[in-house]
Amino acid sequence: MTAPELETSSAEERTLRESVREFALEEILPRVRELEHAKRLPPELFRKLGEMGLLAMIYPEAYGGAGMDYRLMAASIEELARVCPGAALSVAATNSLAAGQIFLFGTEEQRLRWMPGIASGAKTASWGLTEPDAGSDSFRLASRAERAPGGWILNGRKSLITHASFCDLAVVMAMTDAGSGRDGITAFVVERGMKGFESGKTEEKLGMCASDTGDLVFRDCFVPDANVVGAPGMGGRHALGVLDGGRIGIAALAVGLAQGAMDASIAYAHQREQFGRPIAQFQAIQFKIADMATKIHAARLMVERAAAVKESTGKSGHDGSMAKLFASEISVQVAEEAIQIHGGYGYTKDFLVEKYWRDSKLLTIGEGTSEVQRLIIAKHMLA
Amino acid sequence: MSQPRPLVLVAEQFDGAIRKSSLQALAAARRLAQATGAPLRVLAIGADAASAAAQLGAHGVASVEFVRAADGAARNASAIVPELAKAIGAAEQIVLLGMSDLAADVAPRLAARLGGAYIADATAIEVVDGAPRFRRPIYAGKALEQVEILGKGAVATLRANAFPTPDSNGGGAAQVVELGSATGDGLKAVVKDIVKKSGLDAVSLTEADIIVSGGIGVGGPEGYEPLKKLCSVLGAALGASRAAVHAGWIEESHQVGQTGKTVSPNLYIACGISGAIQHQAGMRTSRCIVAVNTDPSAPIFQLAHYGIVGDVKQVVPELAREFEAALRP
């Protein structure tokens, strides 16, 4: 099984894909089920991901990054997701969210203070926008920060946050000017150990169990001015910028997940014999594989396009939304067909296709639901 | 085809005896000489000329040329190659050796020195238009190539056991002509020490040539003991099925299958493994699969090349005994 690639793939991209795939097969595949049951990635695996350079792919070396472009980042996330979507989710979130906000909108001092730790895996980061009552309506925040001498007093609760139970730091959006809506939001870096900051409940989820999801709770938590990222009031706009890049990561994750489910289906179709021959020889199976391959191929091209647009304009925009919408939707379809190809075995935990399917569903929801992506696309089309 | 190229067989003496692979190569060389009408010289390299002459004589060789390689030179290709090249001479000819670790080291260098082709690890030789055509594996045995020699002669190694072992015909000792003596002096590569190995190191599962694998049919954790014995006889790695790993009988690092390791050894011996599709995924590309199972309808027999219906506890110790006898040099 060689890495999927386009004829235009550079030698560099091939080396990268092979290297990430070998890493995933060796360090993650043998413990895919174990990670799922542990409901988180262990610190030691975070360090390995950091050593591999997977946690800060698109940032300059000065901040511990790998100095890659979005296309290569997408290829890496895809290769990880092909083996373990849950681990890929943690990686995609680490790359795009907290690190993205600090890199794009933080001061030089803030970048040097937090990014190397995130890049090396020594510090785990969360990013907090979503609240119990603010999902797709993401700027109706109930979290509040009020001025205090030398800083701010933060109160509120963030929900459905990746790495919530063990993060060392979190970039958190809170209202600082309640009357101004999106323009009244400020971003703060909250660090573990700050008084009044703790992790709330951890969610029991359908899939993506290797990546922990839970609440962050702030009760009169004092955050010094040095921990404000970007100008006060700009946090909402900045968060949108962060999500614009994050979509490429999630779309790449969806492509990798679908590829992994198809890899498993092809291998199974060759092995499984019914009516005296491998089921790969039946058109019913062949057509399914053909459809899977076509969908994956289209989604991958869309991810590459979105990455190129992001690279050249700084914003993936509707290209990113289209890639995220399409890739996440087809990942659910492909994973479901993968179970069908496996028949009864596909429904058992002896095979991984049931897990791909459970994992896939998150992708049409996280970092902007399919409906939100459609709104962004429609807004562009109808403008 | 003009004159057939003369043949030279180089026999290797190892631990006082001519190697079995050398005797196999001798028989192959004789058949080739008969088929092409080429003359055949027999050379031996080793420490004991008299013993080599006796053993080769017993295999019908009338005259043997001997190159002495003892002590510091015995295992040193740097010492052996120049002496051997001198003894063989520069004529256009085909030099045949039975494959061994020493032959693998010596033969390509000899080819470079004599100025011809090197044919590595041939598994068959046929004669086409009066000239030998060698068949040898490429891509780890997934394909074969048929090769002819161009221009100058060639050195060829013949894979051990790919050619039949000739029987001794009880002839008297061959006449010996000593041609030279390799010395270990003044060399840039010196074999300082030779350590006979005690016990086998753990063999990597994915890279092993032979894997002995056990499933639920071994009966319990203690059921792996006879399999381990068989592994040490064969220099094999130990594998296991998912069911046995889940039962806690053996560590997960041994698991072969969909959620374990994917392996492709030359020989896979599945002991008490039913052959669930999960397991097949990890081992079905093995070159030769042997299954031992009490259930004749176990799916593993569909995949296997050879099968024995029987209890692992009884069959495996017998296999260990038989393999040990068969592998004795």
Next chain:
Amino acid sequence: MGINIVCLVKATLPTEAKIALDAKGRAADERAKPIINPYDEFAVEEAVKLRESGAADKATLLCVGSAKAALEPIQRGLAMGADDAILVDTGDRHPLELDGAATAAAIAAVLKTIPFDLVLCGRVAVDTGAAEVPGRVAELLGLPLAQVVNKLDVAPGRATAHREADGRTEVVELALPAIATADKGLNKPRYPNLPSIMKAKKKPVDTRPLEAVLGGAPQATRRVVANELPPGKGPVRMVAGAPAEAARALVGALRDEAKVL
């Protein structure tokens, strides 16, 4: 002052390639992309480790192959930490067309143009399976050679190699400059990390056409007449009898018929 190491790397098909005969009857897997010969990775890892430890100053890759096929092994070796690379470009030739004698001649010719103390390569290329080139290079350049090495210590002016041969461990001392071929126990090759992969593309690759290196066209010593696939698997052969009897028959069949012993 450390030594200079040259690593011979080759592009081969991955070991999991599905080999079939192509339209010209040649064994190939048209869908598989060439990778670095797996045993050469041990050689590169050893060279990079020696450089990291300070025992070596420089690790140079040397690859004979088509520019297209060689891209990946060179990229991989550079990403693992080699400093630069020399490619002897064989043009449009089929990967197995150039024989061992010509390959060794090209390698020896390049080695005459650069300073080196140690040449490392894999013990065998998994495509040809011949293990022919290192011995020839050693003869062409008069270098001491240790093959199938699973432990290597480098000291000023010499190297000590451990190799498994004919069931024993041989300890071989080599006067530098020398060649050693790597077996799998030598080390655990790293997978290059992402920053290293990004840095690799900035490292120099010196491409030299084969004809220029050899001073003319390569001379073939052998000709491949045909390729074929091994016979497919027939039905299972059940070996009957009491355990001892069945075991004897089975071992005999594995030795004489299947030829796997």
